[in-house]
Amino acid sequence: MQQLEQDLPFQRREWRAQRVGWLLMAAVVAAALFGGAGPLTTTTAEAGSLHVEYRRFDRFKAPTPLRFRVGGRATSGTGPDTLRLWIDRDYLGRFQVGGVLPTPDGVEVGPDRLTYSFVVSNAVGPAEATGPVEVTFHLTAEAFGVARGRAGLPGGEAVAFDQLIYP
Amino acid sequence: MDAVLRAVAIYTFLLVVFRIAGKRTLADVTTFDFVLLLIIAETTQQGLLGNDFSVTNSFLLITTLIGLDVGLSLLKGRLPRLAKATEGVPLVLVEDGEPFEDRLRGARIDEGDVLEAARRLQGLERLDQIKYAVLERDGGISIVPARPGGGG
Numbered sequence: 001m002q003q004l005e006q007d008l009p010f011q012r013r014e015w016r017a018q019r020v021g022w023l024l025m026a027a028v029v030a031a032a033l034f035g036g037a038g039p040l041t042t043t044t045a046e047a048g049s050l051h052v053e054y055r056r057f058d059r060f061k062a063p064t065p066l067r068f069r070v071g072g073r074a075t076s077g078t079g080p081d082t083l084r085l086w087i088d089r090d091y092l093g094r095f096q097v098g099g100v101l102p103t104p105d106g107v108e109v110g111p112d113r114l115t116y117s118f119v120v121s122n123a124v125g126p127a128e129a130t131g132p133v134e135v136t137f138h139l140t141a142e143a144f145g146v147a148r149g150r151a152g153l154p155g156g157e158a159v160a161f162d163q164l165i166y167p
Numbered sequence: 168m169d170a171v172l173r174a175v176a177i178y179t180f181l182l183v184v185f186r187i188a189g190k191r192t193l194a195d196v197t198t199f200d201f202v203l204l205l206i207i208a209e210t211t212q213q214g215l216l217g218n219d220f221s222v223t224n225s226f227l228l229i230t231t232l233i234g235l236d237v238g239l240s241l242l243k244g245r246l247p248r249l250a251k252a253t254e255g256v257p258l259v260l261v262e263d264g265e266p267f268e269d270r271l272r273g274a275r276i277d278e279g280d281v282l283e284a285a286r287r288l289q290g291l292e293r294l295d296q297i298k299y300a301v302l303e304r305d306g307g308i309s310i311v312p313a314r315p316g317g318g319g
Contacts, residue, residue: 004301007256014255015273021187061218 048157049132052149059166060144063098066137068151081120083133086113088150094165095147098138115154141165170224173215174231181211182253190255191275194306258302263313264295274302284308 041055049071058064108115144167152158243250281300285291289312299311
Protein backbone atom coordinates (compact mmCIF):
# COMPACT_ATOMS: atom_id res chain seq x y z
CA MET A 1 0.00 0.00 0.00
CA GLN A 2 1.41 3.38 -0.93
CA GLN A 3 2.25 5.94 1.73
CA LEU A 4 1.35 3.89 4.78
CA GLU A 5 3.78 4.37 7.65
CA GLN A 6 3.62 0.76 8.65
CA ASP A 7 6.69 -0.35 10.55
CA LEU A 8 6.62 -4.03 11.37
CA PRO A 9 9.80 -4.27 13.47
CA PHE A 10 8.58 -1.36 15.57
CA GLN A 11 5.18 -2.99 15.88
CA ARG A 12 6.68 -6.21 17.18
CA ARG A 13 8.78 -4.30 19.69
CA GLU A 14 5.68 -2.45 20.80
CA TRP A 15 3.82 -5.70 21.40
CA ARG A 16 6.78 -7.05 23.39
CA ALA A 17 6.90 -3.86 25.44
CA GLN A 18 3.17 -4.20 26.08
CA ARG A 19 3.62 -7.70 27.43
CA VAL A 20 6.33 -6.45 29.79
CA GLY A 21 3.95 -3.69 30.82
CA TRP A 22 1.25 -6.25 31.63
CA LEU A 23 3.67 -8.13 33.87
CA LEU A 24 4.50 -4.90 35.69
CA MET A 25 0.82 -4.15 36.14
CA ALA A 26 0.24 -7.63 37.54
CA ALA A 27 3.16 -7.15 39.93
CA VAL A 28 1.75 -3.83 41.15
CA VAL A 29 -1.66 -5.34 41.78
CA ALA A 30 -0.11 -8.32 43.57
CA ALA A 31 1.97 -6.02 45.76
CA ALA A 32 -1.10 -4.01 46.67
CA LEU A 33 -3.09 -7.12 47.50
CA PHE A 34 -0.46 -8.34 49.94
CA GLY A 35 0.70 -4.97 51.18
CA GLY A 36 -1.40 -2.00 52.21
CA ALA A 37 -3.69 -3.26 54.90
CA GLY A 38 -2.46 -6.78 54.34
CA PRO A 39 -0.65 -9.16 56.64
CA LEU A 40 2.83 -8.47 55.31
CA THR A 41 2.84 -4.76 56.00
CA THR A 42 1.81 -4.57 59.61
CA THR A 43 4.74 -5.12 61.87
CA THR A 44 5.78 -4.44 65.44
CA ALA A 45 8.66 -2.76 67.16
CA GLU A 46 9.30 -3.39 70.81
CA ALA A 47 11.49 -2.34 73.70
CA GLY A 48 10.95 -3.95 77.03
CA SER A 49 7.32 -3.66 78.01
CA LEU A 50 6.45 -1.27 75.18
CA HIS A 51 5.21 -2.69 71.88
CA VAL A 52 4.05 -0.66 68.92
CA GLU A 53 2.17 -2.12 65.96
CA TYR A 54 2.43 -0.07 62.79
CA ARG A 55 2.28 -0.33 59.00
CA ARG A 56 5.60 -0.28 57.17
CA PHE A 57 4.01 1.13 54.00
CA ASP A 58 0.96 3.28 53.66
CA ARG A 59 -0.46 5.94 51.39
CA PHE A 60 -0.90 9.68 51.50
CA LYS A 61 -4.18 10.79 53.07
CA ALA A 62 -5.03 7.22 53.93
CA PRO A 63 -5.94 6.28 57.49
CA THR A 64 -3.26 4.31 59.31
CA PRO A 65 -3.62 2.97 62.84
CA LEU A 66 -0.80 3.06 65.38
CA ARG A 67 -1.25 0.67 68.25
CA PHE A 68 0.80 0.84 71.44
CA ARG A 69 0.75 -1.93 73.98
CA VAL A 70 2.31 -1.45 77.37
CA GLY A 71 2.96 -4.60 79.35
CA GLY A 72 2.03 -5.37 82.89
CA ARG A 73 2.45 -2.52 85.29
CA ALA A 74 2.31 -2.77 89.03
CA THR A 75 -0.22 -0.39 90.51
CA SER A 76 -0.26 1.29 93.83
CA GLY A 77 -3.72 0.00 94.45
CA THR A 78 -4.89 3.32 95.84
CA GLY A 79 -6.67 4.65 92.78
CA PRO A 80 -6.50 4.91 89.02
CA ASP A 81 -2.99 4.88 87.64
CA THR A 82 -1.71 7.10 84.86
CA LEU A 83 0.03 5.88 81.73
CA ARG A 84 2.22 8.49 80.11
CA LEU A 85 3.41 7.99 76.58
CA TRP A 86 5.49 10.38 74.55
CA ILE A 87 5.60 10.56 70.75
CA ASP A 88 8.10 12.45 68.67
CA ARG A 89 6.71 15.77 67.51
CA ASP A 90 8.25 15.73 64.06
CA TYR A 91 6.68 12.37 63.40
CA LEU A 92 3.21 13.44 64.52
CA GLY A 93 3.55 16.57 62.42
CA ARG A 94 3.41 14.41 59.30
CA PHE A 95 0.01 13.06 60.28
CA GLN A 96 -3.37 14.31 61.21
CA VAL A 97 -4.33 12.72 64.50
CA GLY A 98 -7.90 11.46 64.28
CA GLY A 99 -9.30 9.63 67.23
CA VAL A 100 -7.21 8.31 70.08
CA LEU A 101 -8.63 5.30 71.83
CA PRO A 102 -8.98 5.81 74.78
CA THR A 103 -9.34 9.58 74.86
CA PRO A 104 -6.24 10.93 76.54
CA ASP A 105 -6.61 12.56 79.89
CA GLY A 106 -4.21 15.27 78.84
CA VAL A 107 -1.48 16.14 76.40
CA GLU A 108 1.69 17.93 77.35
CA VAL A 109 3.71 19.81 74.80
CA GLY A 110 7.46 19.48 74.92
CA PRO A 111 10.13 20.98 72.65
CA ASP A 112 10.47 17.82 70.60
CA ARG A 113 7.67 15.57 71.73
CA LEU A 114 4.08 15.37 72.81
CA THR A 115 3.33 13.43 75.97
CA TYR A 116 -0.09 11.85 76.25
CA SER A 117 -1.48 10.75 79.59
CA PHE A 118 -4.12 8.10 79.93
CA VAL A 119 -5.98 6.96 83.01
CA VAL A 120 -5.43 3.27 83.71
CA SER A 121 -8.00 1.52 85.83
CA ASN A 122 -6.84 -0.90 88.47
CA ALA A 123 -10.08 -2.75 88.95
CA VAL A 124 -8.12 -5.96 89.32
CA GLY A 125 -7.38 -5.55 92.99
CA PRO A 126 -4.98 -3.80 95.33
CA ALA A 127 -1.25 -4.05 94.64
CA GLU A 128 -1.69 -6.43 91.71
CA ALA A 129 -0.09 -5.93 88.32
CA THR A 130 -2.55 -5.01 85.61
CA GLY A 131 -2.45 -6.73 82.23
CA PRO A 132 -1.08 -5.03 79.12
CA VAL A 133 -2.99 -1.92 78.15
CA GLU A 134 -3.50 -0.85 74.56
CA VAL A 135 -3.70 2.66 73.16
CA THR A 136 -4.61 3.22 69.51
CA PHE A 137 -3.92 6.38 67.53
CA HIS A 138 -5.90 6.77 64.31
CA LEU A 139 -3.60 8.74 62.07
CA THR A 140 -4.04 10.06 58.54
CA ALA A 141 -0.86 10.62 56.58
CA GLU A 142 -0.44 14.23 55.56
CA ALA A 143 3.06 14.11 54.08
CA PHE A 144 4.67 11.51 51.91
CA GLY A 145 8.12 10.04 52.17
CA VAL A 146 9.75 8.41 55.14
CA ALA A 147 8.16 9.10 58.52
CA ARG A 148 10.59 8.34 61.34
CA GLY A 149 8.60 7.48 64.38
CA ARG A 150 9.90 7.64 67.92
CA ALA A 151 7.83 6.98 70.98
CA GLY A 152 8.33 5.75 74.48
CA LEU A 153 7.57 5.86 78.15
CA PRO A 154 8.99 8.88 79.95
CA GLY A 155 12.19 7.88 81.66
CA GLY A 156 11.85 4.34 80.32
CA GLU A 157 11.84 2.35 77.13
CA ALA A 158 11.66 3.96 73.71
CA VAL A 159 10.88 2.46 70.32
CA ALA A 160 11.73 3.56 66.80
CA PHE A 161 9.57 2.72 63.81
CA ASP A 162 9.95 3.98 60.26
CA GLN A 163 7.14 4.15 57.73
CA LEU A 164 7.17 4.85 54.03
CA ILE A 165 4.18 6.86 52.84
CA TYR A 166 3.46 6.70 49.12
CA PRO A 167 2.25 9.93 47.52
CA MET B 168 2.85 23.64 42.96
CA ASP B 169 1.25 20.50 44.26
CA ALA B 170 -1.59 20.71 41.74
CA VAL B 171 0.71 21.00 38.74
CA LEU B 172 2.76 18.01 39.84
CA ARG B 173 -0.36 15.92 40.34
CA ALA B 174 -1.66 16.86 36.90
CA VAL B 175 1.67 15.97 35.26
CA ALA B 176 1.91 12.71 37.17
CA ILE B 177 -1.63 11.59 36.34
CA TYR B 178 -1.43 12.66 32.70
CA THR B 179 1.82 10.75 32.20
CA PHE B 180 0.54 7.74 34.07
CA LEU B 181 -2.66 7.53 31.99
CA LEU B 182 -0.63 7.90 28.81
CA VAL B 183 1.63 5.02 29.77
CA VAL B 184 -1.14 2.76 31.05
CA PHE B 185 -3.28 3.15 27.95
CA ARG B 186 -0.27 2.51 25.72
CA ILE B 187 0.38 -0.69 27.64
CA ALA B 188 -3.27 -1.69 27.46
CA GLY B 189 -3.21 -1.54 23.67
CA LYS B 190 -5.00 0.38 20.96
CA ARG B 191 -8.27 -1.50 21.06
CA THR B 192 -8.87 -0.55 24.68
CA LEU B 193 -9.78 2.98 23.68
CA ALA B 194 -11.51 2.10 20.42
CA ASP B 195 -13.82 -0.62 21.68
CA VAL B 196 -17.39 0.60 21.83
CA THR B 197 -19.13 -2.07 23.85
CA THR B 198 -21.25 -0.80 26.72
CA PHE B 199 -18.88 -2.21 29.28
CA ASP B 200 -15.86 -0.40 27.88
CA PHE B 201 -17.82 2.84 28.04
CA VAL B 202 -18.66 2.15 31.69
CA LEU B 203 -15.01 1.37 32.36
CA LEU B 204 -13.91 4.71 30.96
CA LEU B 205 -16.45 6.49 33.15
CA ILE B 206 -15.17 4.69 36.22
CA ILE B 207 -11.59 5.55 35.39
CA ALA B 208 -12.60 9.20 35.16
CA GLU B 209 -13.99 8.94 38.68
CA THR B 210 -10.86 7.38 40.16
CA THR B 211 -8.73 10.11 38.66
CA GLN B 212 -10.75 12.88 40.24
CA GLN B 213 -9.66 12.47 43.84
CA GLY B 214 -6.05 12.05 42.92
CA LEU B 215 -6.12 15.29 40.96
CA LEU B 216 -8.04 17.42 43.42
CA GLY B 217 -6.77 16.08 46.72
CA ASN B 218 -8.61 17.98 49.42
CA ASP B 219 -8.63 21.25 47.57
CA PHE B 220 -12.02 21.90 46.06
CA SER B 221 -11.44 25.50 45.13
CA VAL B 222 -12.21 26.85 41.69
CA THR B 223 -8.62 28.05 41.46
CA ASN B 224 -7.36 24.52 41.88
CA SER B 225 -9.65 23.31 39.11
CA PHE B 226 -8.48 26.05 36.76
CA LEU B 227 -4.88 25.25 37.54
CA LEU B 228 -5.36 21.55 36.88
CA ILE B 229 -7.27 22.09 33.64
CA THR B 230 -4.67 24.56 32.40
CA THR B 231 -1.84 22.20 33.22
CA LEU B 232 -3.51 19.24 31.52
CA ILE B 233 -4.37 21.11 28.35
CA GLY B 234 -0.92 22.66 28.38
CA LEU B 235 0.65 19.22 28.60
CA ASP B 236 -1.47 18.06 25.69
CA VAL B 237 -0.45 21.02 23.54
CA GLY B 238 3.17 20.68 24.60
CA LEU B 239 3.21 17.00 23.77
CA SER B 240 1.70 17.55 20.34
CA LEU B 241 4.30 20.26 19.56
CA LEU B 242 7.06 17.93 20.71
CA LYS B 243 5.69 15.11 18.59
CA GLY B 244 5.82 17.35 15.56
CA ARG B 245 9.53 17.88 16.10
CA LEU B 246 10.54 14.40 17.20
CA PRO B 247 9.02 11.72 14.97
CA ARG B 248 10.40 9.04 17.26
CA LEU B 249 8.39 10.44 20.13
CA ALA B 250 5.30 10.40 17.93
CA LYS B 251 5.89 6.73 17.17
CA ALA B 252 6.46 5.90 20.81
CA THR B 253 3.32 7.64 22.04
CA GLU B 254 0.96 6.86 19.20
CA GLY B 255 2.22 3.73 17.53
CA VAL B 256 2.08 2.99 13.82
CA PRO B 257 -0.68 1.76 11.51
CA LEU B 258 -0.78 -1.93 10.63
CA VAL B 259 -2.19 -3.76 7.62
CA LEU B 260 -4.38 -6.57 8.88
CA VAL B 261 -5.94 -7.89 5.67
CA GLU B 262 -4.56 -7.65 2.12
CA ASP B 263 -6.62 -8.67 -0.91
CA GLY B 264 -9.00 -10.72 1.17
CA GLU B 265 -6.22 -12.60 2.99
CA PRO B 266 -5.90 -11.89 6.71
CA PHE B 267 -2.47 -11.85 8.39
CA GLU B 268 -3.15 -14.23 11.25
CA ASP B 269 -0.07 -13.36 13.28
CA ARG B 270 -0.85 -9.65 13.10
CA LEU B 271 -4.47 -10.18 14.09
CA ARG B 272 -3.27 -12.22 17.04
CA GLY B 273 -0.68 -9.65 18.06
CA ALA B 274 -3.23 -6.86 17.94
CA ARG B 275 -5.80 -9.02 19.72
CA ILE B 276 -8.36 -8.54 16.94
CA ASP B 277 -10.42 -11.24 15.31
CA GLU B 278 -11.86 -11.44 11.79
CA GLY B 279 -15.24 -10.50 13.18
CA ASP B 280 -13.92 -7.08 14.17
CA VAL B 281 -12.56 -6.56 10.66
CA LEU B 282 -15.81 -7.68 9.04
CA GLU B 283 -17.79 -5.39 11.34
CA ALA B 284 -15.65 -2.45 10.27
CA ALA B 285 -16.11 -3.46 6.64
CA ARG B 286 -19.89 -3.54 7.00
CA ARG B 287 -20.01 -0.33 8.99
CA LEU B 288 -17.69 1.74 6.83
CA GLN B 289 -18.08 0.37 3.33
CA GLY B 290 -21.13 -1.83 3.36
CA LEU B 291 -19.04 -4.83 2.38
CA GLU B 292 -20.20 -8.35 3.05
CA ARG B 293 -17.22 -10.62 2.70
CA LEU B 294 -13.52 -10.66 3.40
CA ASP B 295 -12.65 -11.04 -0.28
CA GLN B 296 -14.28 -7.68 -1.03
CA ILE B 297 -11.60 -6.03 1.09
CA LYS B 298 -8.44 -4.81 -0.59
CA TYR B 299 -6.84 -3.51 2.61
CA ALA B 300 -7.96 -3.49 6.22
CA VAL B 301 -5.72 -1.24 8.33
CA LEU B 302 -5.54 -0.94 12.10
CA GLU B 303 -5.05 2.79 12.53
CA ARG B 304 -3.07 4.45 15.28
CA ASP B 305 -6.18 5.36 17.26
CA GLY B 306 -7.31 1.73 17.36
CA GLY B 307 -10.01 2.02 14.72
CA ILE B 308 -10.03 -0.21 11.64
CA SER B 309 -10.26 1.41 8.22
CA ILE B 310 -11.20 -0.43 5.05
CA VAL B 311 -10.13 0.05 1.45
CA PRO B 312 -12.59 -1.93 -0.70
CA ALA B 313 -11.44 -4.00 -3.64
CA ARG B 314 -12.26 -2.42 -6.98
CA PRO B 315 -14.97 -4.28 -8.82
CA GLY B 316 -13.44 -6.44 -11.56
CA GLY B 317 -10.27 -7.18 -9.60
CA GLY B 318 -6.97 -5.34 -9.84
CA GLY B 319 -6.19 -2.24 -7.84
